[in-house]
Amino acid sequence: MKIFKSIKWRLQIWYGLILVVVLAGFGITAYQLERNRQFRQIDEELHRRVGVLGNALHRPPPRRPDAEQQPFDRPPPGQFPDNGPPEQNFRPPTEFHLPEQDAHFFDASDPHGFYFKIIARDGNEIGRSTNQPAALIEHALESGLDSHPANNFDQVSATPGNSPRQPKVLNFDNYREIRDVLPSGENIAVGCSITPELKELRHTALNLVAVGGLILLVGLAGGGWLVARAIKPISSISATAVKISAGDLSQRIDLTEAESELGQLAAVLNSTFARLETAFAQQKQFASDAAHELRTPISVILTQTQTALNRERDAASYKQTVEACQRAAQRMRKLIESLLALARLDAGQEVLKRLPFDFSKTISDCVELVQPLADERGVKIISELSPLEITGDAERLAQVVTNLLNNAIQYNNPDGEVRVKLAAENGLAVLTVADTGQGIAAEDLPRVFGRFFRADQSRTGAGNSGLGLAICKAIVEAHGGTIEVSSEQNVRTTFVVRLPLG
Amino acid sequence: MRILVVEDEPDLLASLAQALREEGYAVDTADNGDDGLFNAEGTDYDAIVLDVMLPGQDGWEILKRLRKTKKTPVLMLTARDQTRDRVKGLDTGADDYVVKPFDLEEVFARLRAIIRRSANKTTNLVEIGEVKINTAARHVFFKDRIIELTAREYALVEFMVLHRGEVVTRTQLYEHLFDENDSSLSNLLDVHVSNVRKKLGAEFIATRRGHGYCIE
Numbered sequence: 001m002k003i004f005k006s007i008k009w010r011l012q013i014w015y016g017l018i019l020v021v022v023l024a025g026f027g028i029t030a031y032q033l034e035r036n037r038q039f040r041q042i043d044e045e046l047h048r049r050v051g052v053l054g055n056a057l058h059r060p061p062p063r064r065p066d067a068e069q070q071p072f073d074r075p076p077p078g079q080f081p082d083n084g085p086p087e088q089n090f091r092p093p094t095e096f097h098l099p100e101q102d103a104h105f106f107d108a109s110d111p112h113g114f115y116f117k118i119i120a121r122d123g124n125e126i127g128r129s130t131n132q133p134a135a136l137i138e139h140a141l142e143s144g145l146d147s148h149p150a151n152n153f154d155q156v157s158a159t160p161g162n163s164p165r166q167p168k169v170l171n172f173d174n175y176r177e178i179r180d181v182l183p184s185g186e187n188i189a190v191g192c193s194i195t196p197e198l199k200e201l202r203h204t205a206l207n208l209v210a211v212g213g214l215i216l217l218v219g220l221a222g223g224g225w226l227v228a229r230a231i232k233p234i235s236s237i238s239a240t241a242v243k244i245s246a247g248d249l250s251q252r253i254d255l256t257e258a259e260s261e262l263g264q265l266a267a268v269l270n271s272t273f274a275r276l277e278t279a280f281a282q283q284k285q286f287a288s289d290a291a292h293e294l295r296t297p298i299s300v301i302l303t304q305t306q307t308a309l310n311r312e313r314d315a316a317s318y319k320q321t322v323e324a325c326q327r328a329a330q331r332m333r334k335l336i337e338s339l340l341a342l343a344r345l346d347a348g349q350e351v352l353k354r355l356p357f358d359f360s361k362t363i364s365d366c367v368e369l370v371q372p373l374a375d376e377r378g379v380k381i382i383s384e385l386s387p388l389e390i391t392g393d394a395e396r397l398a399q400v401v402t403n404l405l406n407n408a409i410q411y412n413n414p415d416g417e418v419r420v421k422l423a424a425e426n427g428l429a430v431l432t433v434a435d436t437g438q439g440i441a442a443e444d445l446p447r448v449f450g451r452f453f454r455a456d457q458s459r460t461g462a463g464n465s466g467l468g469l470a471i472c473k474a475i476v477e478a479h480g481g482t483i484e485v486s487s488e489q490n491v492r493t494t495f496v497v498r499l500p501l502g
Numbered sequence: 503m504r505i506l507v508v509e510d511e512p513d514l515l516a517s518l519a520q521a522l523r524e525e526g527y528a529v530d531t532a533d534n535g536d537d538g539l540f541n542a543e544g545t546d547y548d549a550i551v552l553d554v555m556l557p558g559q560d561g562w563e564i565l566k567r568l569r570k571t572k573k574t575p576v577l578m579l580t581a582r583d584q585t586r587d588r589v590k591g592l593d594t595g596a597d598d599y600v601v602k603p604f605d606l607e608e609v610f611a612r613l614r615a616i617i618r619r620s621a622n623k624t625t626n627l628v629e630i631g632e633v634k635i636n637t638a639a640r641h642v643f644f645k646d647r648i649i650e651l652t653a654r655e656y657a658l659v660e661f662m663v664l665h666r667g668e669v670v671t672r673t674q675l676y677e678h679l680f681d682e683n684d685s686s687l688s689n690l691l692d693v694h695v696s697n698v699r700k701k702l703g704a705e706f707i708a709t710r711r712g713h714g715y716c717i718e
Contacts, residue, residue, distance in 0.1 A: 288584075295581040298603035300513045306606040307521040324513035 008231050015223045023212040034204050038197045046178040049190045052102050054182050096127030112193035121185035233262040249277040289452040293335050297328035338467040345474035352393040352478055359429055360385035360422050362394050366401040379409050380417040388429045390499050392479045400472045404495050408435035431497040439489035448485050449473040503657050504528040504678045508538030509553040521606050526653030528681035535559030542568050549617050554580045562594055569595040575616035621664040628663050633702050644702050658694050662717045671714035
């Protein structure tokens with residue numbers, strides 16, 4: 001089911017279960033404590049009355065109304081004087097009437113009040129209160145008098161004074177009764193209805209359930225709110241991610257809780273999104289630039305051929321058209337080769353040779369290659385090369401050197417010079433190509449190695465695709481090297497290539 | 503009709519100029535921004551074909567400066583086809599633009615349109631007496647019969663028609679019918695006027711002695 005897969009609902013369910021267990025534990029404990037307290041209270045009352053009855057039973061019957069003033073000290077209720085068994089002092093009574101003074105302990109008119117029953121040693125009943133519930137009598141006789149007076153007596157006398165008599169506590173339906181055997185052998189049963197207490201306990205239980213339920217509801221609501229709050233950043237993150245996957249890369253996650261764990265996650269995601277956006281924008285720009293570069297040669301071919309086909313021409317005119325088309329095609333070929341080279345270098349697919357070779361030899365070959373162009377422009381090339389062996393792809397690095405030299409000649413002043421220097425420095429092979437040309441404007445310097453960068457934003461020659469330095473940079477970096485440029489306008493431009501030695 | 507083409511790619515410039523000349527336009531060329539602006543400011547062209555990417559001043563810059571002094575209709579050639587580039591071009595004062603790579607036919611049609619608009623004409627069909635001219639098809643009818651005109655003769659008729667009701671001076675005609683490579687010292691203009699009168703009736707072009715020519 002979907003609902004159980006949702007973190008929010010799973011958290012909510014676990015939270016609810018734990019809350020229910022805790023509340024139930026508390027509720028049951030509270031109920032038990034209350035119940036024990038109630039019964040203890042009842043038992044105390046019952047014990048007290050057993051004591052009262054015991055005392056009354058062995059008191060000589062009053063002869064005068066002032067007989068209440070006993071010559072001897074009465075023990076506190078529930079206790080017997082321990083100056084020997086009472087039967088040594090008194091004849092066992094055969095009939096018992098509750099004395100006036102103790103009548104308030106047993107209110108006969110109250111059906112739920114305390115009642116008593118006394119059975120003599122010989123098993124004859126010697127007294128009972130009138131309010132003893134009739135239904136209980138048989139029951140009491142059956143189960144209550146398992147403590148047969150004789151047995152009880154024997155038992156008690158067999159271990160006189162040693163083991164304290166344990167009064168029996170019995171529950172019948174809604175009644176609670178205590179049975180005790182006096183040392184003189186009489187069985188005393190004192191009971192009362194516990195209906196009010198049971199009612200009160202039920203009431204307490206209902207209260208506990210109600211309060212527990214209320215707490216559970218409040219807890220669930222609060223928990224739900226907390227969970228929703230904690231989960232909220234996640235839904236915000238996923239909503240943003242959905243928009244981004246739909247193509248809107250400018251979306252960012254709202255970082256209102258930057259300090260929390262989710263806030264940190266969101267920050268990491270945001271920086272990833274930003275990098276993605278930049279990469280996509282660059283890629284888009286690159287594709288658009290590449291398409292743009294292809295538009296001009298295609299325009300040439302289209303206008304040339306359309307003009308040529310407009311009417312009959314002589315052979316020389318057709319030749320001109322074909323030559324122009326060829327130039328355009330060459331330019332496109334060169335552009336496409338550059339684009340492919342860059343794409344391969346970008347993707348790391350370009351397999352570079354890793355062979356040791358003398359870099360100075362490569363450079364002097366390149367100088368030789370560009371010498372005709374330099375002569376044509378009246379530019380002097382000054383080489384200062386120390387033999388240095390490096391490992392790499394000689395052909396690719398020659399491409400870098402030729403490109404730098406071509407630029408240095410092309411953007412030089414007539415009668416200018418190009419200085420080429422190769423030296424070892426801090427464990428690196430350092431190639432410096434410096435020209436005395438027009439220089440590069442400071443604001444353009446950071447973009448020099450960018451794709452389709454041209455100093456004057458126009459085609460200064462069909463051979464200049466604006467990708468040369470970008471390719472140089474890609475090749476040098478594929479060799480683990482660096483390339484830098486510095487320039488002073490109308491004074492000089494210096495390119496420095498650093499490659500690892502060895 | 504005299505047109506200036508500013509384009510730095512030599513092969514493109516050459517073929518554009520040739521094609522336009524073959525369409526009967528007088529064509530001047532410039533292969534960089536500075537020369538382009540100099541020509542555009544110095545001569546009353548009927549239209550300018552202007553590339554955006556140029557060495558020296560670029561197309562936007564030329565357009566901005568030119569608009570301070572002249573209303574010459576300008577057709578921009580651009581390799582950028584994004585909306586913001588087009589909006590920029592039109593906002594800077596270009597009359598139309600063509601995205602590279604283009605078809606020559608489209609360039610011709612757009613040129614005709616911007617020239618017509620600049621002369622406040624909205625249709626391609628003009629009727630003057632018994633002469634009917636379709637400037638889109640470059641056809642001229644006289645008494646409902648199609649008349650063969652040379653490119654230069656047609657250009658003369660079209661220019662006069664666009665300036666109908668005005669007196670057109672000989673200097674104006676020289677400026678608009680001949681480019682910088684033609685010799686303006688010849689009496690070529692008189693020959694063309696005379697030929698047109700032979701083909702379309704003597705009263706089609708009236709001579710205002712001491713002023714120039716006029717189509718009523």
